[in-house]
Every structure is written in structure tokens, then in C-alpha cells.
Amino acid sequence: MxxxxxxxxxxxxxxxxxxxxxxxxxxxxxxxxxxxxxxxxxxxxxxxxxxxxxxxxxxxxxxxxxxxxxxxxxxxxxxxxxxxxxxxxxxxxxxxxxxxxYVDGQTLREILNEEGKLSPDEAARVTMGILSALEYSHDKGIVHRDIKPANVMLTKGGSVKVMDFGIARALADTGATMTSAQAVVGTARYLSPEQAQGETVDARSDLYSAGCVFFELLTGRTPFVGEPVSLVYQHITDPPKPPSFYEPSVPGSMDAVALRSLEKKRDDRYQSAADFRSDLQAARTGAPLSAPTQALLVGAGAGTGATSMMRRTPPAAEAPPPRRRDYTREIDDHDRPTRRHTGLWIVAAAVALLAILGIGYLVMNGSGNDTKTIRVPSVVQQPQASAERTLNQAGFSNVKVNLVKSSDVTKGYVASTDPSGGTETEASTQIVLNVSDGPGLVAVPNVAGKTEQEARDALKQAGFLNVSVGNSAVADTQYEKGQVTSTNPSTGTQTDPSQTVSLNLSSGKVHVPDGIVGMTAGDAQSALSDAHLRYRTQSVPVSDQSQVGKVLSASPNAGSEVDLNSTVDLRIGAYAAPTVTATVTQTPTTEPTTPTQPNSPSPTKSTPSSKPSPTSSSKPSSPSPSPSASGSGDGNAQ
Missing domain, CATH: 3.30.200.20 (Phosphorylase Kinase; domain 1)
Structure with a gap:
């Protein structure tokens, strides 16, 4: 490579x-x-x-x-x-x-581009996911400040993921306004009025933006449309129309929730993500909305522009123009009292007849107490015991509990009722409490690289209480001994939290890769790195040039089981240094005749011997060289 x-x-x-x-x-x-x-x-x-x-x-x-x-x-x-x-x-x-x-899914922007809008129930569910994330971040003191469809992802399993806290700020930062050197930060179509005016933002600014997203999910368009500058002014001054103005299928309860989230004044808006989410849940299940939102639904009070848009009563018709008096058809004054009295007698007779009929019905069917109707109290999001007690106190003795899977309602709390809260029904009617049994399916979290105890804690937090350990340790992984290598079911699998999750733990052992002998040094080193092993090399001269740069041997041998991150010694072929052979040729010389000294022996020629003497070998330049000391120097080096 x-x-x-x-x-x-x-x-x-x-x-x-x-x-x-x-x-x-x-x-x-x-x-x-x-x-x-x-x-x-x-x-x-x-x-x-x-x-x-x-x-x-x-x-x-x-x-x-x-x-x-x-x-x-x-x-x-x-x-x-x-x-x-x-x-x-x-x-x-x-x-x-x-x-x-890494989230495998699509952003809400991509989904809206493809589908246009969502069903009211799905729009509410997705918005509740956004609000769940905001409720958590607001509790941590972090306001997002850029809630929009492009910053919300929907996984393939339908889970909601909020991302991009790029301009989030701590709520304690008093300088957290929407401007920086008068530059708008955020997206104009989802900007809260206080952001548009450069005021300090808080958690309620995120709720306004979430309301804009909810509006778009319901209708396929944002509450206000136009150029950025125009949008800023609309957010500050213009009352929004209810979503049903653009999409008639939107129920009135969701109209009210959307419009309350879009109130211009922060104090009139939802004060927390939990309040917003609770009303959305009520709108989905048919339970009563909170009092301020209910007021928007029925159009009570003068209120703001948002409130006035929710008034369902049609405006009074204009008074017809005064007609010209027609004296030819005018009724004489003395006839009017007679007609007035006649009408009263007719009304009195009708009332008497209805009273007689009512008494007869009661006589034939017994007392009217058995047909008395009671309003079903709203017990959604209440603990099961508390809900049953509330229903009994209201006069309902026939209560049935039905467990349902719900990812939005805490286990043991009421997700919905049948009939729903606010319904008028007889006291003898059976009330079904749909109590949450916890989430239906939960994704197995990624616990690879954690210790057994850390993995158990993470799984428990995700809802998995049944955790076991595999029978045998797993070799050839990147994880230290005792760390989790994988789970069964695997990470990300949507499964019932009651299912047992098995942890596969690392043995801390790996095998020296097969076939590294004969590889080039680079390939062998890559193979060892991939196997999470270190390496140490030693160059060895070779006479065969085809072995230069290749692994001659490995220690430990290929296939050996060794500790993770241990070191393997590689012997790598290298060019051998050229051998230089020195040949020494000695030429015999004739000894000079030396005058005979008195009392000295006469000179005599040395007798050749089969082996040079040590003296002649170590000192070839001595006056008495051996004429037989000829050949290579390799032998003399013995």
C-alpha cells in the first residue's frame, strides 16, 4: 500500500x-x-x-x-x-x-423532503423524543439554541436522536444571546422571538423552536414563510395560524398544543419540556390537556393572537340593513298581546307534555339512578395504584388492568385508558387501564472494551437485567484479558429487555499469524499489527538475493498463542557484505655473505620445513623468512 x-x-x-x-x-x-x-x-x-x-x-x-x-x-x-x-x-x-x-438513519429534513409531512400521531411521537432530549439537556444547564429538522435524526428503528450542540450554551452564561457581533446564530424559520430580538435565551427558546418543528411535521410547512428578514419580523409580531388551517386532519387538541408552544411571550409558553411533552401525550391519548392549553382549545379569554385564532365560535353576522317601513302590512297594537299570550300557552303545553312523558318513563324503568353518567378522570402518567384509587373515588368500581409496551411512559404508570379521560359514561362501565410494562424493544448498547462489571452496569441502565458470561474466553481480539469483546445479541440489536444478554470476554491471547515466514518485512509487520502484536527485527546476511527483505524466521513461531501486544522477533534477510581474499606472494632472497668473525660459526642456509614457524608467520619481514610460507591469509588466521 x-x-x-x-x-x-x-x-x-x-x-x-x-x-x-x-x-x-x-x-x-x-x-x-x-x-x-x-x-x-x-x-x-x-x-x-x-x-x-x-x-x-x-x-x-x-x-x-x-x-x-x-x-x-x-x-x-x-x-x-x-x-x-x-x-x-x-x-x-x-x-x-x-x-x-454513528446513527444509521435519516434526518427529519430528509424525511420531510421525501414525505411532505407526518401523521398527527407520528408527528407528536417524534416531537416527544425531541422534548425528552431537551428535558435532559436543560436539566444539565445546556440550551441547544438550534433545534430544526436537520439537527434531528430518526434511526431505522424509529428512535429519535438530537444532534449538533454547536451553539449550545450553559444557562448560567448570562451573555447567552442569539447574536455575536450582531450576527444571527440559529435558523430563521425556527427562531424564537427573543432570539430574533437579540435577547438572552433560555430553555423556553428551545421549546419555541421545537413547536416550529412540530408545526412543520403536522403540515409540511413552518408557521412562518418568507425571506430571513421577513421571518424575523413575523416571529416577533405575527400570530401563527393553527396547523389545521393548512392541514384539516390535525385534531383540535394538537392545534392547541402547537399554538401554546408558539406564544410570543415566554411566560405564556410552555415553561418546561416536560410540560410540553405531557400535553402532547394527552393529545395523543385523548386525555384532558393542561388548563392553559385547554383554554386555547375552547377559545376562553381575549388572550394573544394565538389564542384568538383558536376560537371555534363563528363571528357574528353583520346586522342586515334597516328595511323601509311597510304600513300596509303593519299589525295593529291591539293584536300583539293576543299573539304573545297564545305563544306562551303553546310553550307551556309542550313542557307539560314532556314532563308527563318523562315521569312515565321513570315509572316504567324504575328510578333514574342507574343511568347516571360520570366523567372519567384523567389518570394518564399516574402510577397504577394511584390511578385505580382515583377511579374508585370517582365511582368506577369495574377497573381492569392491561399491560402494554411503551417507550414513552415509565413502567408501572398508566399509558392510556379506555374510555379515555373526560368521557361521560355510566358508573357500571368497565374502565381499562393500559399500564406501561416498559419499552417493547430496546437496542443492546455497545459494551465492547468494558470490564464485565462495567458492561453489566451499562446493560442494567439500558433495561437489561439478565446478563450472563460465555462459557469460553475469546482469543484473537484487540481487548485485554477479561474485557468484553462482543455480546449476544449483538450491539444495536432491538430486543426485549427481558431477554438474556451474553457477554463474550477476551482471553487476552492472540496467535502469531500463519504465513509470515517468507513474507516481505513490511507485509509481516502489517500482519502482526493487525493481530495486535508488536515486532522487533534483526537483519541477517544471506547469499541468496531472493531472500533479501523477506522474513527468514519468527520467534515465537507462526501459529503460537501469545499474550496480546507481546513482541515477535523477526529475522529479515539482508545483503551479505562482499568477502575480500588477500593473496600474499613471497619471493625468496639470497642471503648476503657475511664475513666470518673470529670465534663465530659459519652461516648456514635454513632447511625448508613443511610448516612455517610461529616466528616466521608472525614476523614475515624477519631476516630469516621461511621460503615455504606461501598461500592465503585465511589459513594463518587459525
Whole structure:
């Protein structure tokens, strides 16, 4: 693999893959966490904006804000950092990135583009998911400030995921307005009036934006349409029409909920995400709405523009123009009292007849107590015991409990009733309490890389109480001994939380890859790295040039089971240094005749011997060389 083919690695562990999304200030890539072996989404600030301090601040704030949020309806942030990139001219720039949970699904914007709108019940369900995420973030002191369809995802399983806390701020930050150097932050079609006016925002600003999204899910359009500047003024001054004005299928209860969320004054709006979500649940189940929302439904009081739009009574018809007096048809005054009295006698006779008929009906059917009707009290979102007690006190003794699966209502609490709250019915009517038995299906969380106890805690938090450990430890993984390698059912599987989840734990052992002997050094090193092993190389001269650069042997041997991250020694063939053979040729010389000295022996020629003496071998330049000391120097080196 060439250098250009190698994937870009961030932080030493995140492989950057294909581009899957692009926004105003960042790009999102598909990524792979090589350490934990999971798919992630990597959001990187655009390089051309990395030198802009305002964009850097916003991007870093996103990482800080979202890092502390852990909720099933919020896209999780796993990691963040900065990577140095070299530009074309050679200059370097630090580009921040955020590693997030990869969500397999579509944004609400994509869904609306394809389908136009959602059914009222589905629109309410999705909005309740958004509000669940906002309720959690608001409790943590974080206001999102940019709720819109493009920032909400729907997984293939139907779960709601809110993402992009890029301009979120701590509620304690008193300077958290929608402007920065008078530049609008947020999206104009979903902007709250206080954001549009540059005032300090709070959690209720998010609820207004969520109301705009709910309106669009119901009708396929936002409450206000126009150019950005026009939209700002409409949010501040114009009362919205009810959703049913554009989509007649929207029930009146959801009209009221939408319009209350869009009140201009924050104090008239929903005060918390929980209140908003509770009214949505009531609208879905037919239960009574909260009093302020109910007032919008019936048009009580003068109220705001939103209130006046909900008045169901038609406006009074204009008075007809006065007719010209026709004296020829005028009735004499003395005739009027007679006609008035005649009418009264007719009415009195009709009342008497009805009274007689009513008494007769009561006589024939006994007393009227058996047909007395009672209003069914609203007990949705109440504990089962409390709901049964409330119904009994209201006069209903025939109460049946029916367990249902619900992801929106806490286990043991009432999800709905039949008949629904507010219905007038006889005391003898059976009231069915649909009590939540918890979520129907729950996604198995990713616990790979955690210890057994950490995995059990994470599964318990997700609702899985039955957890077991596999019979045998798993080898050849990237995880240390005792860490979870996988689960059965696998991560992300939607399953009943009562089902047992089995943990597969790592043995901490891996096998030295087969076939590395004979590989090139680079391929062998890659194979060892893939097997989560380290390597150490030793160059060994070889005479066979075909073995140069290849693995001659490995220790431990290929196929051996060794500890994770242990070291394998590789002997790599290398060019042998050329052998230089020195040949020494000695030429015999004639000894000079030396005059005989008195009392000295006469000179004598040395006798050749089969082996040179040590003296002649070590000192070839001595006056008495051996004429037989000829040949290579290799032998003398013995």
C-alpha cells in the first residue's frame, strides 16, 4: 500500500472515511475507531474556517457542551481533539474534530423532503423524543439554541436522536444571546422571538423552536414563510395560524398544543419540556390537556393572537340593513298581546307534555339512578395504584388492568385508558387501564472494551437485567484479558429487555499469524499489527538475493498463542557484505655473505620445513623468512 492509499488517522486511532454530510462550518465523515473496532462519525471543522477564532470557539464549545450529555435521544460524543494539517503552501493549521456516535438513519429534513409531512400521531411521537432530549439537556444547564429538522435524526428503528450542540450554551452564561457581533446564530424559520430580538435565551427558546418543528411535521410547512428578514419580523409580531388551517386532519387538541408552544411571550409558553411533552401525550391519548392549553382549545379569554385564532365560535353576522317601513302590512297594537299570550300557552303545553312523558318513563324503568353518567378522570402518567384509587373515588368500581409496551411512559404508570379521560359514561362501565410494562424493544448498547462489571452496569441502565458470561474466553481480539469483546445479541440489536444478554470476554491471547515466514518485512509487520502484536527485527546476511527483505524466521513461531501486544522477533534477510581474499606472494632472497668473525660459526642456509614457524608467520619481514610460507591469509588466521 502506497502512502497516498493509506487512510488518514486522527488521534492515532480514528480512520477517516467517506464524506457523509456537510454543514455551514463543518464536514462529517464516516470513521472507524481502530482501538474499539466500532463505526463512528467524525465531524471536522472546515480547513478554510480553522483560522477564524469565532468558528473555532463555536466548534470547541460544541465538544465541551455535548461531551457531558449521555441520553438515549442525544447523539453521543465519544472524543474530540485537534489535528495539524499542512496546507498547499506549506503552512500548518490546527483543525479540531469531534468523534460522535454513528446513527444509521435519516434526518427529519430528509424525511420531510421525501414525505411532505407526518401523521398527527407520528408527528407528536417524534416531537416527544425531541422534548425528552431537551428535558435532559436543560436539566444539565445546556440550551441547544438550534433545534430544526436537520439537527434531528430518526434511526431505522424509529428512535429519535438530537444532534449538533454547536451553539449550545450553559444557562448560567448570562451573555447567552442569539447574536455575536450582531450576527444571527440559529435558523430563521425556527427562531424564537427573543432570539430574533437579540435577547438572552433560555430553555423556553428551545421549546419555541421545537413547536416550529412540530408545526412543520403536522403540515409540511413552518408557521412562518418568507425571506430571513421577513421571518424575523413575523416571529416577533405575527400570530401563527393553527396547523389545521393548512392541514384539516390535525385534531383540535394538537392545534392547541402547537399554538401554546408558539406564544410570543415566554411566560405564556410552555415553561418546561416536560410540560410540553405531557400535553402532547394527552393529545395523543385523548386525555384532558393542561388548563392553559385547554383554554386555547375552547377559545376562553381575549388572550394573544394565538389564542384568538383558536376560537371555534363563528363571528357574528353583520346586522342586515334597516328595511323601509311597510304600513300596509303593519299589525295593529291591539293584536300583539293576543299573539304573545297564545305563544306562551303553546310553550307551556309542550313542557307539560314532556314532563308527563318523562315521569312515565321513570315509572316504567324504575328510578333514574342507574343511568347516571360520570366523567372519567384523567389518570394518564399516574402510577397504577394511584390511578385505580382515583377511579374508585370517582365511582368506577369495574377497573381492569392491561399491560402494554411503551417507550414513552415509565413502567408501572398508566399509558392510556379506555374510555379515555373526560368521557361521560355510566358508573357500571368497565374502565381499562393500559399500564406501561416498559419499552417493547430496546437496542443492546455497545459494551465492547468494558470490564464485565462495567458492561453489566451499562446493560442494567439500558433495561437489561439478565446478563450472563460465555462459557469460553475469546482469543484473537484487540481487548485485554477479561474485557468484553462482543455480546449476544449483538450491539444495536432491538430486543426485549427481558431477554438474556451474553457477554463474550477476551482471553487476552492472540496467535502469531500463519504465513509470515517468507513474507516481505513490511507485509509481516502489517500482519502482526493487525493481530495486535508488536515486532522487533534483526537483519541477517544471506547469499541468496531472493531472500533479501523477506522474513527468514519468527520467534515465537507462526501459529503460537501469545499474550496480546507481546513482541515477535523477526529475522529479515539482508545483503551479505562482499568477502575480500588477500593473496600474499613471497619471493625468496639470497642471503648476503657475511664475513666470518673470529670465534663465530659459519652461516648456514635454513632447511625448508613443511610448516612455517610461529616466528616466521608472525614476523614475515624477519631476516630469516621461511621460503615455504606461501598461500592465503585465511589459513594463518587459525
Amino acid at each position: 502506497t502512502q497516498t492509499d493509506s487512510p488518514r488517522i486522527l488521534g492515532g486511532r480514528y480512520e477517516v472515511g467517506e464524506l457523509i454530510g456537510r454543514g455551514g462550518m463543518a464536514e462529517v465523515h464516516l470513521g472507524h475507531d481502530t482501538r474499539l473496532g466500532r463505526t463512528v462519525a467524525i465531524k471536522m471543522l472546515r480547513v478554510d474556517l480553522a483560522r477564524d477564532s469565532s468558528f473555532l470557539t463555536r466548534f470547541r464549545r460544541e465538544a465541551q457542551s455535548a461531551a457531558g450529555l449521555s441520553h438515549h435521544s442525544i447523539v453521543a460524543v465519544y472524543d474530540s481533539g485537534e489535528e495539524t494539517f499542512t496546507e498547499t503552501g506549506g503552512a500548518t493549521v490546527d483543525v479540531p474534530y469531534i468523534v460522535m456516535e
